[in-house]
Amino acid sequence: MYKATIFVTLKESVLDPQGVAVKGSLHTMGYSEVSDVRIGKRLEVSLDASSQAAAEEAVTLMCQKLFSNPVIEDFRFELEEV
Amino acid sequence: MYKATIFVTLKESVLDPQGVAVKGSLHTMGYSEVSDVRIGKRLEVSLDASSQAAAEEAVTLMCQKLFSNPVIEDFRFELEEV
Amino acid sequence: MIEPTAEQIRDQELYKEMGLTSEEYEQVKGHLGRLPNWTEVGIYSVMWSEHCSYKNSKPLLRKFPTTGPRILLGPGEGAGVIDIGDEQAVVFKIESHNHPSAVEPFQGAATGVGGIIRDVFSMGARPVALLNSLRFGELDSSRVRYLFDNVVSGIAHYGNCIGIPTVGGEVFFDNAYDGNPLVNAMCVGIINHKDLQKGVAVGVGNPVIYVGASTGRDGIHGATFASEELNESSEEKRPAVQVGDPFMEKLLLEACLEMVEQNMLLGIQDMGAAGLTCSSAEMAAKGGQGLDLNLDLVPQRETGMTSYEIMLSESQERMLLVVEKGREAEIMAICDKWGLQSAVIGQVTDGNQYRLFQHGELVADIPVNTLVDDAPVYVREEKVPTYYVENESVDPTDALANIDANEAIEKILQSPNMASKKYVFQQYDYMVRTSTAVRPGSDAAVVVIRGTEKALAMSTDGNSRYVYLDPVNGGRIAVAESARNVVCSGAEPLGITDCLNFGSPEKPEVYWQLSKAIDGMSEMCEVLQTPVVGGNVSLYNETKGQPIYPTPVVGMVGLIEKREHITTQAFKQNGDVLILLGDTAIELGGSELQQAYTATIAGRAPILDSGKEKALQQAVLTAIRQGLVQSAHDVSEGGLALAVAESCISGNLGAKIQVETDYDPTLYLFSETQSRILLSVSKDKVEELVQTMEQFHVPAQVIGQVTEGNLEVHVNDQLVIDRSVAQLTNHWEEAIPCKMTASSTSTN
Amino acid sequence: MRFAVVVFPGSNCDMDLVHAIEDVLGEEVNPVWHHESDLSSYDAILLPGGFSYGDYLRCGSLARFSPVMEAVKKEAEAGKLVVGICNGFQILTEAGLLPGALMRNDHLQFRCEIEPISVEKADSAFTMHYEQGETVQIPIAHAEGNYFCDDETLQRLEASGQILFRYAGKNPNGALANIAGITNEKGNVLGMMPHPERAIVDWMGSPDGARLFTSMLAYWKENHAS
């Protein structure tokens, strides 16, 4: 059994309106020391696989096909056997 | 300057409809080896602070007041000086 | 967790934690003839909670008129049903989700919407519209802004996603709701008579089928939570909040309606408050049967759930069905098509026992009627509050002398209570299903019925300041205003659903408010022939011992016979004549003017004469059907001045008003005297209109005309209001967005 | 002319589209379940609005893997008319039938209102009954209609006349270049955020959406004038 922790983030070049809004809220709440906020997704996927390499391949495919949209997002993941 | 990476996840006992739907799709796509998917948020916050301890305190407060609702979510974060 | 034994429950009085009193515990012992175990105590406590049993309100609710020639089904089932002809009926109900929304506003509000939708489609009806009624503290508080924003987006999220238009509602801000916001959601559906379903378990040996989301530990004891006062430890009741999945509910909705259409069901009930317990026990009690459930067969999301947890979970998006033995496969096939999980979890039995099995053991064994029919009933003590007595001698006009009308209209248009609610409704998909003929922003929303000339008008209303000052009149006004809204849209009022949001009934003053408000509402319903076909009671709305304003919310539905009768409040054409129906007195207790200039409310609420109201409504409906009316708007909060301003703003036209009065002009213009409607009528119809009004003995006064200029109001030939409509529109539209963007919203 | 309206779990404007085709054109129209793998008997395929698969993860991302999408691709390649409205537009971009992506509205709220929309190109299969440059009133209702693509793609869209509709009032969602609707290069696949099916008669608030459907019928007749 493997557990993949996947991080999907908006590409640097893409504006993150949610991050901007959260930063704005932080500023009005008095946290003027915050200079940047970016918001992304974190997915935890538990899967069976015959080997670490097999798991890695499967997760990579899922990320490319489903978890991220390459037009706007990047992904990366960590994999551990559990 | 500090960078906090914050993870907000639904509490264990709380339904994650998004995770359930994604798992369902993975199964129809043929990834029947996936047994669980849970989806959370990942936030990156850059902030100024006088010390690691001060940064930690500020981020904890932000998490409690803005980034998460303790009724249904848990949070944790990592902090590094940059 | 290790469950306490029956003896521990007794000795340590653990039943109290679940909300049962010592006397109630003794009754349970009597019903069982032994000590109840943990699961059984849990089951009794939710079934006997106010939310499920109405133990504090039942005797009062009996005062409501509930029958009438069109009523197919009154209170009792999931939702009320009223005939609308052509073998069709309208099904509707309102429900509160106040306490969950106070601790998790987004999910609390969302699951409130989800719950009321299930109430309607479990009757076999197709939901066609949603409305809501919201109360918050004032927007200057960041906690309030957070609650407001998240409640609205929670409602939007659920309704938009499932694809039922949210077409109307109301929002009101007052410090009385600061710690205890109100979130009431209403759903309206349409059904063919032959499809009407019942929540019964019948036919010994028939299977009980569970459909929908699996059961988790979320929302355990939600019904009890809803029946308690909010306090510091409410935060610890956190698991009582559930997360909704509108996508799942959409699948459940379509699957259930497919089963209804194919006539597969003997009984269906949604698992709402008190989850599996309430649905199964009520179905058995109504069917006059016993029930066996095997909890091992209940789909579960988490491992190691105890029988107590399974029975008390309020996981969302679940339905319980009873079908004829042998038809299980047909049900499963439909569930499979929609990707829903389903399981036979038990069967209908002979007799009266409600028996639960888990891991091969009998874990609960209860005479089912004792859960439903033998729930305790309390008649509480009533006491007239001192504030009410003191208000007798208060004359609100004393504090309101010499107010400039120009200033007053701008000030009141910008009060969040009177300002445009576009900030709210632009987040709701009010057009999905392509039936919405009058969108949010007029007196009532109108939804057409495809394939017919008919349409339904609907509105939610309730002015709690009036009810606080005078519960009888306030109760009358709540019903009258919602009916007036519906009439102004061209509809005949059919009936109401109500949500009674009050403080603790154990306080004699609160119980008095409840009792008197129900008297007023009942009287008005009787006179208008709009019976109460369903509703909900939410008591214990208090924080730190302070009750909210008594807040009965009325959801009214009316029938429009022909699409051409659909009428809105917007002025239509330059030159149209303005006619004010009804008499104007100076009544400013609880008014917007009083609130705006004194920041308090005092005195008595306006008086409502139910006979006059009835005549007014009949006259206006007749005139609309005769084709005499261009626009109709009820005169309510803010009085004549606000009514004219709103009709100008919605029509983007001006008006020139000329009136005579012996009173102070500002008091006259902002008085909230009831039973008044503002019409605009094209010149050539004025005479006929006046005749129609005479037939009904309704005073009609020509007060001016629609123009393309400013809003100009002359009182006794003196110009007291002169403002450009664009400027007024701007004040009115920007008020709430301004308050919301000016500052942050945070969870605490 | 035969229309298919694809029904995904969570679609909620499917019947609205069916009714619009019936009421405006009176042509044959069938709801088609997302398990369908053959759409060859249809002349036009409509992907309705709604929240397919709850719009979880990203709007349209899960619907894209429905079996029916292979058939949609096939018919699109064959030159049939394909229209994705709102969630349908999101699905078409996720599936790669249209370029770009639809992101969260810049103000982060769901937005429902009748919007002024300008018709940027009136000589397409979808717009021949509109005037070039005309402003029409069509409702929007979405939380994720903020169109985005890279510069190069934008230039290509502009240069080859693939932008059919733009928001003519205040940009309601942050969309790049006020884009409200685009086609593929061949011009037979349209994705748009506004809902024409919600604007077909006056009582809905505007009748302007009807001409999109009449345009499609006219185009089809022109090309099947036998």
Ligand SMILES: Nc1ncnc2c1ncn2[C@@H]1O[C@H](COP(=O)(O)OP(=O)(O)O)[C@@H](O)[C@H]1O
């Ligand atoms: N919470 C809400 N949801 C949807 N529509 C709302 C809401 N609040 C107000 N509206 C709409 O705004 C308009 C004005 O509301 P309100 O001031 O309460 O009207 P009235 O006094 O005539 O009852 C109505 O069309 C109403 O449906």
Ligand SMILES: [Mg+2]
């Ligand atoms: Mg009103």
